Amino acid sequence: MSADSLTVDVQGHALTLCAERAAFDPVLKSLFVADVHLGKDAVFRARGIPVPAGSTEETLGRLDRLIAAHAPESIVFLGDLLHARESHAAEMLGALRRWRARHPALPLVLVEGNHDRHAGALPDEFGMETVIEPYRFGPWALCHHPQTTEHAYALAGHEHPVLRIATGSDRARLPCFRFGARAGVLPAFGAFTGGFEVSAQTAGEAVYVVAGDRVFRVKR
Template sequence: MRAETLTIDVNGHALVLSAWRAAFDPALGSLFVADVHLGKDAVFRARGIPVPVGSTGETLGRLDRLIAVHQPESIVFLGDLLHARESHAEEVLTALRRWRLKHRNLRLVLVEGNHDKHAGALAAEFDVETAIEPYRLGPWALCHHPQTVEGAYVLAGHEHPVIRLATGFDRVRLPCFRLAGRVGVLPAFGAFTGGFEVRAEATGDAIYAVAGERVVRVRNR
C-alpha cells in the first residue's frame, strides 16, 4: 500500500508531507525524518521490560518504502536516530547493516539529538555523517530541538507531536506535523515511540494529522 502525500508551500518552497511520517524536498532530493529511535525495544528488554521484537524492522521497512517512492539523494535524520546505548545490540546493528547495504549510495546525515549523545556514534561502516544543529540545507535549518534560526525555516523533531481528534464518544490520537510561522515539527518516525499532545484550537499553527495512509489538514494558519 502506498501512503498519500500532501505538498504544501513553506515560504515559497515546496515540501511534501508523507503519511509515512516524513517530509521530502523535491528540489533538493532530500528526505527529512525525525526521531527514529532505533533499538528502543532492545533497550526495554535489556532493562528487564519484556516488549515484543520487531519495531526496528518495521521502521526500516517504512524507510525502504519512502526511498522507493521519492528516490532521494540524501536522508537527513532530525535527531534521535538511536534510542540509547543498548541500541547497539547485535540484532539492531545487523538489521541496520543489511538496510545500509541496500542503500549504500544514499547520503545519510544525522543532526545530533539528545538521545544520540547518550547512545554513542554508529561505527564508520554505517557511513552516517554527523552534524550539529542548525544544519543549513537550502531554505531549511535542520534541527533536533525546535528553535528559531535567522534567515531560514526550521524543520525539527524532538516533540513527537500528536493531536487528539474527537467525534461524539470516539477519541483518537494521531501523529501530526505542526508548522508555525518559522518552525515546523515533524512527527516521530519510529514504530515504538510515544507522543506529546498539541491542541489545534489553542494555537495558530498549521496542523496536518497522519490518519492511516492519509495526511489530513486539521487547521490552517
C-alpha cells in the same frame, strides 16, 4: 503527488508530507526523518521490560517504502536516530546493516539529538555524517530541538507531536506535522515511540495529521 502524501507550501518552499511520518523536499530531493529511536525495544528488554521485538525492522521497512516512492538523493535524520547505548545490540545493528546494504550509495546525515549523544555514534561502516544543529540545507535550518533561526525556516523533531481527534464517543491520537511562521516540527518516525499532545488551535500554526495512509490539514 501520491495518495499517501500531501505537498504544502512552507513559507514559499514546497515540502511533501508523507503518511509514513516523514517529509520530502522535491527541490533538494532530500528526505527528512525525525525521532527514529532505533533499538528502543532492545533497550527495554536489556533493562528487564519484556516488550516484543521487531520495531526496528518495521521502521526500516517504512524507510524503504519512502525511498522507493521518492528516490531521495539524501536522507537527513533530525535527531534521535538511536534510543540509548543498548541500541547497539547485535540484533539492531544487523537489521541496520542489511538496510544499509540495500542503499549503499545514499548519503545519510544525522543532526545530533539528545538521545544520540547518550547512545554513542554508529560504527563507521554505516557511513553516517553527524552534524550539530542548526544544520543549514537549502532554505531550511534542520534541527532536533524546536527553535527559530535567522534567515532560514527551522524544521525539527524531539516533541513527537500528536493531535487528539474526537468524534462522538470515539477518540484517537494521531501523529501530526506542525508549521508556524518561522519553524515546524515533524512527527516521530519510529514504530515504538510515544507522543506529546498538541493543539490545533495555536494561532498562526498549520497542523496536518496522519490518519492511516492519508495526510490532511486540520481546520482551526
